[in-house]
Amino acid sequence: MTALHVEGLQYAYPDGRPALRGVDLHVATGERVAVLGPNGAGKTTLVLHLNGILRPSAGEIRIGDTPVTPATASGIRRRVAIVFQDPDDQLFMPTVHDDVAFGPANAGLRDAALAERVRDALIAVGLPDAGGRAPHHLSLGQRRRAAVATVLSMDPEILVLDEPTANLDPAARRELAAVLRTLELTTLVVTHDLPYALELCGRSVILDEGRVVADGPTRELLADRELLAAHRLELPYGFDPTYAGP
Amino acid sequence: MGAGHSHPAGLHHPGDSVVHRLPADAKVLATLVFVLAVVATPREAVWAFGLHLAILVVLLVVARLPARAVVRRFHVEVPFLAFAVFLPIVGSDPRVDVLGVPLSEEGLWAGWNIAAKGTLGVLAAILLSSSTPMAELLRGVERLRAPKVMVAIAGFTVRYLDVIVGEAGRMRIARVSRGDDPRWIWQARATAATAGTLFIRSYERGERVHLAMLSRGYDGAMPEVHHHHPSRGAWVIAALVPVLGASVATAAHLL
Numbered sequence: 032m033t034a035l036h037v038e039g040l041q042y043a044y045p046d047g048r049p050a051l052r053g054v055d056l057h058v059a060t061g062e063r064v065a066v067l068g069p070n071g072a073g074k075t076t077l078v079l080h081l082n083g084i085l086r087p088s089a090g091e092i093r094i095g096d097t098p099v100t101p102a103t104a105s106g107i108r109r110r111v112a113i114v115f116q117d118p119d120d121q122l123f124m125p126t127v128h129d130d131v132a133f134g135p136a137n138a139g140l141r142d143a144a145l146a147e148r149v150r151d152a153l154i155a156v157g158l159p160d161a162g163g164r165a166p167h168h169l170s171l172g173q174r175r176r177a178a179v180a181t182v183l184s185m186d187p188e189i190l191v192l193d194e195p196t197a198n199l200d201p202a203a204r205r206e207l208a209a210v211l212r213t214l215e216l217t218t219l220v221v222t223h224d225l226p227y228a229l230e231l232c233g234r235s236v237i238l239d240e241g242r243v244v245a246d247g248p249t250r251e252l253l254a255d256r257e258l259l260a261a262h263r264l265e266l267p268y269g270f271d272p273t274y275a276g277p
Numbered sequence: 278m279g280a281g282h283s284h285p286a287g288l289h290h291p292g293d294s295v296v297h298r299l300p301a302d303a304k305v306l307a308t309l310v311f312v313l314a315v316v317a318t319p320r321e322a323v324w325a326f327g328l329h330l331a332i333l334v335v336l337l338v339v340a341r342l343p344a345r346a347v348v349r350r351f352h353v354e355v356p357f358l359a360f361a362v363f364l365p366i367v368g369s370d371p372r373v374d375v376l377g378v379p380l381s382e383e384g385l386w387a388g389w390n391i392a393a394k395g396t397l398g399v400l401a402a403i404l405l406s407s408s409t410p411m412a413e414l415l416r417g418v419e420r421l422r423a424p425k426v427m428v429a430i431a432g433f434t435v436r437y438l439d440v441i442v443g444e445a446g447r448m449r450i451a452r453v454s455r456g457d458d459p460r461w462i463w464q465a466r467a468t469a470a471t472a473g474t475l476f477i478r479s480y481e482r483g484e485r486v487h488l489a490m491l492s493r494g495y496d497g498a499m500p501e502v503h504h505h506h507p508s509r510g511a512w513v514i515a516a517l518v519p520v521l522g523a524s525v526a527t528a529a530h531l532l
Contacts (some may be wrong), residue, residue, distance in 0.1 A: 083335055105494060113492045119440050120485040125412035125432050129502045134493035136500030148506060165412065165441045185493065 032060040032095075034189055034217040035081070040090035042076055042241075051075045052241035053090065056070070058189075063211075063218040065228035065249060068238035069263035074221045075116075077238065078193050081219075082111040094189065109138055114196040118174035121162030127153070127169070127177050128162035134185040152184035153177075156210050172203025176210055183214070191219045196227050225253055225266050229275055237262055288350075291405040295514065296340035297408045301417025303515035308405045314526040315397045320390040322529035326397065332521050333400045340408050344522045350403050357395045361388040411435050416503055437482070445475055461497035 037056040043049045050073045058064050068074050080092055083104035090208065092099040098108050112134075115121050115201040125129040131149045140148060153159050156176040166174055175195065182190065192211070196204050208230055211218065219234055228235050229249050237245040237252065239262040245252055252258065253272035259265060291297075296304075311332075318325045337347060365375075368384020375385075406414070415435070419428045448471045457467045487495075 079488070084488060084491055105496070108492055108494050113489075113494075115485065117485065119437075120482060123433060123436055123486045123489065124502075125415055125436055129412065130503035131496075133500060136502045137494035137496065141501065142504045145502070154305075166436065177331045181493065268413050 034058050034060040034062070034095060036091070036093040037077075037080075037221075038091050040077070040080060040092065041088050042073075042080065043088055050241055051080075051087070054238070054241070054243055054253075054267045056236060056243060056246075058217055058219065060188075060217055061215065062234065063220065063232045064140055064218055065232035065235040066221045066238055066263060067223060067225065067228055067235050067252075069223060072238045072262075073241045078113055078191055078219075078221055081189070081191055082108045082113060103183065109134075109185055109193065110188045112185055112187035112189065113191045114175075114178050114182055114193065114195065116197055118171070118178040118232060121178040121181060122166035122174060125165060126162065127158070127164050127180075128164060130166070130177065131162070131180045131184045134181060138185065148184045148186070152180040155183055155214070156180040157206065170203070172199055172206060175199060175203065175207055179207075179210060183249055189217045189219065191221065192215065193221045194223075195220060196222065223264065225259075225264060225272075226270055226275065229253055229272055237264065288406040289410045290342055290346060291410075292341055292408065294340045294408070296336055296404070299408075299511050299515050300420075300508065301409050301413040302420040303417075303512045304405055304409055305414065305421060307518045308401050309517040311522040312398050312401055314519060314522035315394055315401075315484045318394075318526040318529050320386055320393070322532070325525050325529035326393045328525045329522060332518060332525075335507075336404055336518065337400075340404065342404070342407050345359050347400075347407070351396075351399060351491055354395055354399045358392055361391040361395070364388040364391070369509065373490060422491075429499045433486075437479075441475070441479055444478060445471070448475065 032054040035056065037054055040051050040054040041049070042051040053174065054073075054077060056064075056066075061172050066074055076085065080087055081094075081099070083099045083101065086101070094107055094110055097107065097110075105240065122130050124133060128149055131152050132145055135145055135148045149162065150159075153162055156179050158173060158176055158180065161173065161177060166177065169177060179190075179192075193262065195207060195211075199207065208227070210265050211220075211231055218232075220228060222228055232249055234247065235245075235249040235252050237258070244262060245255075245258055250272050253266060309397040315329050318329070337344075364387045365380040365384035368381025368387065371382050373382050373385070374380075409417070412432075415428055415432050418431075419425060429496075452467055452471060459465055459468055
Protein backbone atom coordinates (compact mmCIF):
# COMPACT_ATOMS: atom_id res chain seq x y z
CA MET A 32 0.00 0.00 0.00
CA THR A 33 1.26 3.44 -0.82
CA ALA A 34 0.54 6.01 1.86
CA LEU A 35 1.81 9.04 0.01
CA HIS A 36 2.01 9.79 -3.71
CA VAL A 37 3.60 12.97 -4.99
CA GLU A 38 3.71 13.29 -8.75
CA GLY A 39 5.20 16.07 -10.81
CA LEU A 40 4.70 18.58 -8.03
CA GLN A 41 5.53 22.14 -9.05
CA TYR A 42 5.24 25.32 -7.05
CA ALA A 43 6.42 28.89 -7.50
CA TYR A 44 6.72 31.48 -4.72
CA PRO A 45 4.32 34.42 -4.96
CA ASP A 46 7.12 36.47 -6.57
CA GLY A 47 7.41 33.89 -9.37
CA ARG A 48 10.64 32.16 -8.30
CA PRO A 49 10.24 28.40 -8.75
CA ALA A 50 10.51 26.45 -5.48
CA LEU A 51 9.52 22.96 -6.60
CA ARG A 52 10.23 21.91 -10.20
CA GLY A 53 8.51 18.56 -10.46
CA VAL A 54 8.87 16.44 -7.32
CA ASP A 55 8.05 12.72 -7.48
CA LEU A 56 7.90 10.78 -4.24
CA HIS A 57 6.15 7.58 -3.22
CA VAL A 58 6.15 6.37 0.35
CA ALA A 59 4.77 2.99 1.42
CA THR A 60 2.57 2.56 4.47
CA GLY A 61 4.68 2.21 7.61
CA GLU A 62 7.86 3.32 5.86
CA ARG A 63 10.22 5.90 7.43
CA VAL A 64 11.83 8.09 4.80
CA ALA A 65 14.29 10.94 5.24
CA VAL A 66 14.02 13.95 2.93
CA LEU A 67 17.53 15.37 2.78
CA GLY A 68 18.62 18.58 1.21
CA PRO A 69 20.53 21.80 1.80
CA ASN A 70 18.86 24.98 3.06
CA GLY A 71 16.66 26.44 0.34
CA ALA A 72 16.17 23.11 -1.45
CA GLY A 73 12.39 23.38 -1.08
CA LYS A 74 12.01 20.93 1.81
CA THR A 75 9.61 23.03 3.89
CA THR A 76 7.67 24.06 0.79
CA LEU A 77 7.17 20.38 -0.02
CA VAL A 78 5.99 19.73 3.55
CA LEU A 79 3.37 22.47 3.35
CA HIS A 80 1.90 20.84 0.25
CA LEU A 81 1.37 17.50 1.96
CA ASN A 82 -1.60 18.71 4.00
CA GLY A 83 -2.92 21.20 1.49
CA ILE A 84 -1.68 24.45 3.06
CA LEU A 85 0.08 25.37 -0.17
CA ARG A 86 -1.54 24.57 -3.50
CA PRO A 87 0.66 23.25 -6.30
CA SER A 88 0.83 25.08 -9.59
CA ALA A 89 1.11 21.68 -11.30
CA GLY A 90 1.20 18.04 -10.28
CA GLU A 91 -0.74 15.93 -7.84
CA ILE A 92 -0.55 14.69 -4.26
CA ARG A 93 -2.57 11.79 -2.93
CA ILE A 94 -2.80 10.52 0.63
CA GLY A 95 -3.80 6.89 0.25
CA ASP A 96 -6.44 7.23 -2.47
CA THR A 97 -7.54 10.78 -1.59
CA PRO A 98 -6.19 13.61 -3.72
CA VAL A 99 -5.17 16.69 -1.74
CA THR A 100 -7.47 19.49 -2.90
CA PRO A 101 -9.06 22.49 -1.15
CA ALA A 102 -12.22 20.37 -0.78
CA THR A 103 -10.42 17.48 0.96
CA ALA A 104 -7.93 19.60 2.91
CA SER A 105 -9.71 19.52 6.27
CA GLY A 106 -9.94 15.71 6.23
CA ILE A 107 -6.35 15.47 4.99
CA ARG A 108 -5.10 17.61 7.88
CA ARG A 109 -6.38 14.99 10.31
CA ARG A 110 -4.47 12.29 8.44
CA VAL A 111 -1.19 14.10 7.69
CA ALA A 112 0.42 15.53 10.80
CA ILE A 113 3.18 18.10 10.51
CA VAL A 114 5.59 18.90 13.33
CA PHE A 115 7.15 22.27 12.58
CA GLN A 116 10.75 23.21 13.21
CA ASP A 117 10.24 25.68 16.06
CA PRO A 118 8.15 24.15 18.86
CA ASP A 119 7.26 27.68 19.98
CA ASP A 120 5.26 27.97 16.75
CA GLN A 121 3.54 24.67 17.37
CA LEU A 122 2.74 25.09 21.06
CA PHE A 123 0.49 28.13 21.12
CA MET A 124 -1.99 27.30 23.88
CA PRO A 125 -1.54 28.21 27.57
CA THR A 126 -0.84 24.62 28.67
CA VAL A 127 0.56 21.49 27.06
CA HIS A 128 -2.75 19.70 27.66
CA ASP A 129 -4.70 22.37 25.76
CA ASP A 130 -2.24 22.19 22.90
CA VAL A 131 -2.40 18.42 22.60
CA ALA A 132 -6.20 18.64 22.75
CA PHE A 133 -6.39 21.35 20.06
CA GLY A 134 -6.26 19.06 17.00
CA PRO A 135 -8.68 16.33 18.17
CA ALA A 136 -11.05 18.98 19.59
CA ASN A 137 -11.14 20.61 16.14
CA ALA A 138 -12.06 17.18 14.81
CA GLY A 139 -15.03 17.15 17.15
CA LEU A 140 -13.78 15.01 20.04
CA ARG A 141 -15.02 15.97 23.50
CA ASP A 142 -14.92 14.94 27.14
CA ALA A 143 -13.67 11.44 27.95
CA ALA A 144 -12.65 10.54 24.38
CA LEU A 145 -10.63 13.77 24.15
CA ALA A 146 -9.02 13.22 27.56
CA GLU A 147 -7.99 9.71 26.51
CA ARG A 148 -6.38 10.93 23.28
CA VAL A 149 -4.44 13.60 25.15
CA ARG A 150 -3.25 11.16 27.78
CA ASP A 151 -2.16 8.55 25.23
CA ALA A 152 -0.29 11.11 23.13
CA LEU A 153 1.59 12.48 26.15
CA ILE A 154 2.50 8.96 27.27
CA ALA A 155 3.72 8.13 23.75
CA VAL A 156 6.24 10.98 23.82
CA GLY A 157 7.37 10.29 27.37
CA LEU A 158 5.75 13.35 28.96
CA PRO A 159 2.87 11.79 30.90
CA ASP A 160 2.84 14.50 33.58
CA ALA A 161 3.44 17.58 31.45
CA GLY A 162 -0.22 18.26 30.62
CA GLY A 163 -0.76 20.98 33.21
CA ARG A 164 2.50 22.76 32.49
CA ALA A 165 2.98 25.88 30.41
CA PRO A 166 5.14 25.36 27.29
CA HIS A 167 7.65 28.01 28.40
CA HIS A 168 8.40 25.95 31.49
CA LEU A 169 9.63 23.00 29.40
CA SER A 170 13.14 22.47 28.03
CA LEU A 171 13.59 22.64 24.25
CA GLY A 172 13.82 18.84 24.01
CA GLN A 173 10.60 18.49 26.01
CA ARG A 174 8.89 21.12 23.89
CA ARG A 175 9.90 19.28 20.73
CA ARG A 176 8.39 16.05 22.08
CA ALA A 177 5.29 17.92 23.24
CA ALA A 178 5.00 19.26 19.68
CA VAL A 179 5.03 15.65 18.43
CA ALA A 180 2.27 14.84 20.94
CA THR A 181 0.12 17.70 19.59
CA VAL A 182 -0.13 15.85 16.26
CA LEU A 183 -0.09 12.27 17.57
CA SER A 184 -3.31 13.09 19.41
CA MET A 185 -4.95 13.53 16.00
CA ASP A 186 -4.30 9.84 15.33
CA PRO A 187 -2.69 10.56 11.94
CA GLU A 188 -1.62 8.17 9.19
CA ILE A 189 1.45 10.11 8.14
CA LEU A 190 3.82 12.00 10.42
CA VAL A 191 6.00 14.71 8.89
CA LEU A 192 8.82 16.21 10.95
CA ASP A 193 10.49 19.39 9.71
CA GLU A 194 14.09 19.59 11.01
CA PRO A 195 13.28 17.69 14.21
CA THR A 196 16.82 17.92 15.62
CA ALA A 197 17.40 21.66 15.11
CA ASN A 198 19.11 23.11 18.21
CA LEU A 199 18.68 19.93 20.27
CA ASP A 200 21.50 18.73 22.51
CA PRO A 201 22.68 15.12 22.03
CA ALA A 202 20.58 13.73 24.91
CA ALA A 203 17.40 15.42 23.63
CA ARG A 204 18.17 14.11 20.11
CA ARG A 205 18.44 10.59 21.46
CA GLU A 206 15.22 10.90 23.50
CA LEU A 207 13.35 12.17 20.43
CA ALA A 208 14.73 9.33 18.28
CA ALA A 209 13.60 6.82 20.89
CA VAL A 210 10.08 8.24 20.72
CA LEU A 211 10.01 8.28 16.90
CA ARG A 212 11.19 4.67 16.71
CA THR A 213 8.29 3.45 18.83
CA LEU A 214 5.68 5.07 16.57
CA GLU A 215 4.30 2.73 13.95
CA LEU A 216 3.45 5.45 11.50
CA THR A 217 4.44 6.34 7.98
CA THR A 218 7.03 8.99 8.74
CA LEU A 219 8.81 11.63 6.71
CA VAL A 220 11.85 13.14 8.43
CA VAL A 221 12.87 16.35 6.67
CA THR A 222 16.40 17.23 7.70
CA HIS A 223 19.99 18.04 6.81
CA ASP A 224 21.14 16.09 9.86
CA LEU A 225 22.55 13.09 7.97
CA PRO A 226 23.47 10.85 10.93
CA TYR A 227 19.94 11.26 12.23
CA ALA A 228 18.54 10.17 8.88
CA LEU A 229 20.77 7.10 8.97
CA GLU A 230 19.72 6.34 12.54
CA LEU A 231 15.98 6.52 11.86
CA CYS A 232 15.30 5.93 8.18
CA GLY A 233 16.24 3.01 5.96
CA ARG A 234 15.45 5.05 2.88
CA SER A 235 16.29 8.61 1.96
CA VAL A 236 15.62 10.98 -0.88
CA ILE A 237 17.74 14.01 -1.67
CA LEU A 238 15.88 17.15 -2.67
CA ASP A 239 17.81 19.95 -4.36
CA GLU A 240 16.69 22.93 -6.38
CA GLY A 241 13.12 21.73 -6.21
CA ARG A 242 13.69 18.21 -7.54
CA VAL A 243 14.32 14.75 -6.12
CA VAL A 244 17.87 14.07 -7.29
CA ALA A 245 18.49 10.76 -5.49
CA ASP A 246 16.36 8.07 -3.86
CA GLY A 247 17.74 4.95 -2.21
CA PRO A 248 18.92 3.23 0.96
CA THR A 249 20.21 5.89 3.36
CA ARG A 250 23.50 4.11 3.98
CA GLU A 251 24.29 3.97 0.25
CA LEU A 252 23.37 7.59 -0.37
CA LEU A 253 25.50 8.78 2.54
CA ALA A 254 28.46 6.69 1.36
CA ASP A 255 28.41 8.49 -2.01
CA ARG A 256 30.60 11.48 -1.22
CA GLU A 257 30.38 12.93 -4.70
CA LEU A 258 26.59 12.87 -4.64
CA LEU A 259 26.53 14.58 -1.25
CA ALA A 260 29.09 17.17 -2.28
CA ALA A 261 27.13 17.97 -5.45
CA HIS A 262 24.12 18.92 -3.31
CA ARG A 263 25.77 20.79 -0.44
CA LEU A 264 25.29 17.93 2.01
CA GLU A 265 28.12 17.01 4.36
CA LEU A 266 28.69 14.33 6.93
CA PRO A 267 30.01 15.50 10.31
CA TYR A 268 33.78 15.31 10.76
CA GLY A 269 34.92 11.73 11.38
CA PHE A 270 31.54 10.18 10.61
CA ASP A 271 31.60 7.12 8.34
CA PRO A 272 28.14 5.80 7.43
CA THR A 273 29.53 2.39 6.51
CA TYR A 274 30.80 1.89 10.08
CA ALA A 275 27.92 3.52 11.98
CA GLY A 276 25.99 0.82 13.82
CA PRO A 277 22.24 0.44 13.72
CA MET B 278 13.42 30.16 30.17
CA GLY B 279 13.84 31.55 33.66
CA ALA B 280 12.49 34.84 34.95
CA GLY B 281 9.19 33.21 35.82
CA HIS B 282 8.42 36.11 38.10
CA SER B 283 8.35 38.52 35.17
CA HIS B 284 5.74 36.44 33.41
CA PRO B 285 2.02 36.85 34.09
CA ALA B 286 1.83 33.13 34.88
CA GLY B 287 4.32 33.94 37.66
CA LEU B 288 1.59 35.86 39.47
CA HIS B 289 0.13 32.56 40.56
CA HIS B 290 1.05 31.34 44.03
CA PRO B 291 0.30 27.60 44.10
CA GLY B 292 -1.64 26.27 47.04
CA ASP B 293 -4.36 23.88 48.06
CA SER B 294 -6.73 26.13 49.99
CA VAL B 295 -10.49 26.46 49.51
CA VAL B 296 -9.81 29.67 47.64
CA HIS B 297 -7.40 27.91 45.28
CA ARG B 298 -9.80 25.06 44.60
CA LEU B 299 -12.82 27.15 43.63
CA PRO B 300 -13.63 27.09 39.90
CA ALA B 301 -12.02 29.98 38.06
CA ASP B 302 -15.25 31.22 36.49
CA ALA B 303 -16.87 31.50 39.93
CA LYS B 304 -13.84 33.39 41.24
CA VAL B 305 -13.76 35.81 38.30
CA LEU B 306 -17.44 36.59 38.67
CA ALA B 307 -17.18 36.86 42.47
CA THR B 308 -14.25 39.26 42.15
CA LEU B 309 -16.07 41.38 39.59
CA VAL B 310 -19.23 41.68 41.69
CA PHE B 311 -17.24 42.33 44.88
CA VAL B 312 -15.31 45.15 43.21
CA LEU B 313 -18.58 46.64 41.93
CA ALA B 314 -19.95 46.50 45.50
CA VAL B 315 -16.85 48.32 46.74
CA VAL B 316 -17.22 50.97 44.06
CA ALA B 317 -20.91 51.39 44.93
CA THR B 318 -20.14 51.95 48.62
CA PRO B 319 -20.58 55.65 49.59
CA ARG B 320 -17.20 57.17 50.40
CA GLU B 321 -18.41 58.72 53.66
CA ALA B 322 -19.12 55.26 55.14
CA VAL B 323 -15.54 54.74 56.28
CA TRP B 324 -16.51 51.79 58.47
CA ALA B 325 -17.87 49.93 55.39
CA PHE B 326 -14.42 50.01 53.75
CA GLY B 327 -13.02 48.51 56.94
CA LEU B 328 -15.49 45.64 56.56
CA HIS B 329 -14.61 45.18 52.87
CA LEU B 330 -10.95 45.05 53.83
CA ALA B 331 -11.71 42.53 56.57
CA ILE B 332 -13.42 40.22 54.03
CA LEU B 333 -10.36 40.29 51.76
CA VAL B 334 -7.91 39.84 54.62
CA VAL B 335 -9.83 36.77 55.81
CA LEU B 336 -9.58 35.35 52.26
CA LEU B 337 -5.85 36.11 52.05
CA VAL B 338 -5.33 34.26 55.32
CA VAL B 339 -7.49 31.32 54.21
CA ALA B 340 -5.56 31.14 50.92
CA ARG B 341 -2.28 31.29 52.91
CA LEU B 342 -0.79 33.87 50.59
CA PRO B 343 2.49 35.30 51.93
CA ALA B 344 1.95 38.90 53.08
CA ARG B 345 5.24 40.06 51.63
CA ALA B 346 4.40 38.86 48.10
CA VAL B 347 0.98 40.51 48.31
CA VAL B 348 2.40 43.84 49.51
CA ARG B 349 5.10 43.81 46.82
CA ARG B 350 2.47 43.60 44.10
CA PHE B 351 0.81 46.81 45.25
CA HIS B 352 3.28 48.83 43.20
CA VAL B 353 0.79 48.80 40.30
CA GLU B 354 -1.36 51.12 42.37
CA VAL B 355 1.31 53.76 43.05
CA PRO B 356 0.37 56.13 40.17
CA PHE B 357 -3.24 56.15 41.34
CA LEU B 358 -2.21 56.82 44.94
CA ALA B 359 -0.01 59.69 43.74
CA PHE B 360 -3.06 61.14 42.02
CA ALA B 361 -5.12 60.65 45.19
CA VAL B 362 -2.52 62.57 47.22
CA PHE B 363 -2.57 65.37 44.65
CA LEU B 364 -6.33 65.95 44.83
CA PRO B 365 -6.58 67.54 48.34
CA ILE B 366 -3.91 70.08 47.35
CA VAL B 367 -5.58 71.31 44.16
CA GLY B 368 -9.23 70.68 45.16
CA SER B 369 -11.83 73.40 45.52
CA ASP B 370 -12.74 75.26 48.72
CA PRO B 371 -13.79 75.01 51.55
CA ARG B 372 -10.45 74.04 53.10
CA VAL B 373 -9.57 72.39 56.37
CA ASP B 374 -6.27 72.54 58.21
CA VAL B 375 -4.47 69.21 58.44
CA LEU B 376 -1.23 69.55 60.45
CA GLY B 377 -1.18 73.21 59.53
CA VAL B 378 -1.61 72.61 55.79
CA PRO B 379 -4.85 73.97 54.30
CA LEU B 380 -6.37 71.16 52.26
CA SER B 381 -9.55 71.01 50.20
CA GLU B 382 -12.29 69.14 52.01
CA GLU B 383 -13.79 67.92 48.75
CA GLY B 384 -10.33 66.95 47.53
CA LEU B 385 -9.67 64.97 50.72
CA TRP B 386 -12.85 62.98 50.22
CA ALA B 387 -12.10 62.42 46.53
CA GLY B 388 -8.56 61.31 47.35
CA TRP B 389 -9.79 58.98 50.08
CA ASN B 390 -12.38 57.58 47.67
CA ILE B 391 -9.75 56.73 45.04
CA ALA B 392 -7.23 55.38 47.55
CA ALA B 393 -9.72 53.19 49.45
CA LYS B 394 -11.56 51.77 46.43
CA GLY B 395 -8.38 51.40 44.38
CA THR B 396 -6.57 49.56 47.16
CA LEU B 397 -9.48 47.20 47.75
CA GLY B 398 -9.80 46.54 43.99
CA VAL B 399 -6.09 45.81 43.62
CA LEU B 400 -6.20 43.55 46.66
CA ALA B 401 -9.13 41.60 45.19
CA ALA B 402 -7.27 41.25 41.88
CA ILE B 403 -4.12 40.07 43.66
CA LEU B 404 -6.17 37.49 45.53
CA LEU B 405 -7.72 36.23 42.28
CA SER B 406 -4.50 36.07 40.26
CA SER B 407 -2.46 34.57 43.12
CA SER B 408 -4.90 31.76 43.74
CA THR B 409 -5.65 30.91 40.08
CA PRO B 410 -3.21 29.73 37.38
CA MET B 411 -3.28 31.93 34.27
CA ALA B 412 -4.55 29.10 32.04
CA GLU B 413 -7.42 28.49 34.48
CA LEU B 414 -8.27 32.19 34.55
CA LEU B 415 -8.54 32.24 30.78
CA ARG B 416 -10.76 29.18 30.81
CA GLY B 417 -12.88 30.71 33.54
CA VAL B 418 -13.42 33.85 31.49
CA GLU B 419 -14.28 31.67 28.50
CA ARG B 420 -16.84 29.70 30.52
CA LEU B 421 -18.42 33.01 31.48
CA ARG B 422 -19.18 33.36 27.74
CA ALA B 423 -16.51 35.94 26.96
CA PRO B 424 -15.95 35.96 23.16
CA LYS B 425 -13.60 33.08 22.33
CA VAL B 426 -11.50 35.24 20.04
CA MET B 427 -10.77 37.68 22.89
CA VAL B 428 -9.85 34.81 25.21
CA ALA B 429 -7.61 33.33 22.50
CA ILE B 430 -5.84 36.67 21.99
CA ALA B 431 -5.28 36.97 25.74
CA GLY B 432 -3.98 33.40 25.76
CA PHE B 433 -1.55 34.07 22.91
CA THR B 434 -0.32 37.19 24.71
CA VAL B 435 0.45 35.17 27.81
CA ARG B 436 1.99 32.35 25.79
CA TYR B 437 4.27 34.49 23.63
CA LEU B 438 5.28 37.21 26.09
CA ASP B 439 8.29 35.19 27.28
CA VAL B 440 9.23 34.20 23.74
CA ILE B 441 9.22 37.81 22.52
CA VAL B 442 10.90 39.20 25.64
CA GLY B 443 13.60 36.51 25.20
CA GLU B 444 14.05 37.51 21.57
CA ALA B 445 14.31 41.19 22.49
CA GLY B 446 16.87 40.30 25.16
CA ARG B 447 19.04 38.38 22.70
CA MET B 448 18.88 41.25 20.19
CA ARG B 449 19.91 43.71 22.89
CA ILE B 450 22.88 41.53 23.87
CA ALA B 451 23.90 41.26 20.20
CA ARG B 452 23.73 45.05 19.89
CA VAL B 453 25.61 45.82 23.08
CA SER B 454 28.22 43.17 22.21
CA ARG B 455 29.08 45.21 19.14
CA GLY B 456 29.68 48.34 21.13
CA ASP B 457 26.24 49.94 21.12
CA ASP B 458 25.84 51.91 24.35
CA PRO B 459 22.84 54.18 23.98
CA ARG B 460 22.62 56.86 26.67
CA TRP B 461 20.94 59.73 24.90
CA ILE B 462 17.85 60.03 22.79
CA TRP B 463 19.85 60.78 19.59
CA GLN B 464 21.61 57.42 20.01
CA ALA B 465 18.31 55.58 19.88
CA ARG B 466 18.64 54.66 16.21
CA ALA B 467 19.85 51.10 16.83
CA THR B 468 17.21 50.55 19.52
CA ALA B 469 14.51 51.75 17.13
CA ALA B 470 15.81 49.42 14.44
CA THR B 471 15.68 46.56 16.96
CA ALA B 472 12.06 47.38 17.72
CA GLY B 473 11.25 47.29 14.00
CA THR B 474 13.01 43.97 13.54
CA LEU B 475 11.27 42.55 16.59
CA PHE B 476 7.93 43.57 15.11
CA ILE B 477 8.72 41.86 11.78
CA ARG B 478 9.93 38.72 13.56
CA SER B 479 6.83 38.59 15.74
CA TYR B 480 4.64 39.10 12.70
CA GLU B 481 6.38 36.22 10.92
CA ARG B 482 6.02 34.07 14.01
CA GLY B 483 2.32 34.88 13.98
CA GLU B 484 2.13 33.57 10.42
CA ARG B 485 3.96 30.36 11.37
CA VAL B 486 1.68 29.83 14.38
CA HIS B 487 -1.30 30.29 12.08
CA LEU B 488 0.10 27.62 9.73
CA ALA B 489 0.54 25.27 12.68
CA MET B 490 -3.06 25.95 13.72
CA LEU B 491 -4.38 25.31 10.20
CA SER B 492 -2.39 22.08 10.07
CA ARG B 493 -4.29 20.85 13.08
CA GLY B 494 -7.71 21.58 11.68
CA TYR B 495 -8.27 25.16 12.91
CA ASP B 496 -11.28 26.57 11.06
CA GLY B 497 -11.60 30.01 12.61
CA ALA B 498 -13.11 29.02 15.96
CA MET B 499 -11.17 27.93 19.03
CA PRO B 500 -12.30 24.43 20.03
CA GLU B 501 -13.56 23.46 23.48
CA VAL B 502 -10.62 21.53 24.98
CA HIS B 503 -11.87 21.09 28.51
CA HIS B 504 -14.38 18.99 30.21
CA HIS B 505 -16.05 21.06 32.90
CA HIS B 506 -18.19 19.83 35.77
CA PRO B 507 -19.77 22.87 37.38
CA SER B 508 -20.11 22.24 41.09
CA ARG B 509 -22.97 24.02 42.78
CA GLY B 510 -21.30 23.90 46.19
CA ALA B 511 -18.22 25.70 44.90
CA TRP B 512 -20.37 28.42 43.35
CA VAL B 513 -22.22 28.89 46.66
CA ILE B 514 -18.91 29.32 48.52
CA ALA B 515 -17.63 31.74 45.88
CA ALA B 516 -20.92 33.67 45.99
CA LEU B 517 -20.42 34.35 49.72
CA VAL B 518 -17.78 36.97 48.99
CA PRO B 519 -19.78 39.25 46.66
CA VAL B 520 -22.92 38.73 48.76
CA LEU B 521 -21.04 39.96 51.84
CA GLY B 522 -19.56 42.84 49.86
CA ALA B 523 -22.95 43.83 48.45
CA SER B 524 -24.52 43.63 51.93
CA VAL B 525 -21.89 45.98 53.32
CA ALA B 526 -22.48 48.40 50.43
CA THR B 527 -26.25 48.28 50.91
CA ALA B 528 -25.95 48.76 54.66
CA ALA B 529 -23.68 51.75 54.08
CA HIS B 530 -26.34 53.32 51.88
CA LEU B 531 -29.17 52.69 54.34
CA LEU B 532 -27.43 53.68 57.58
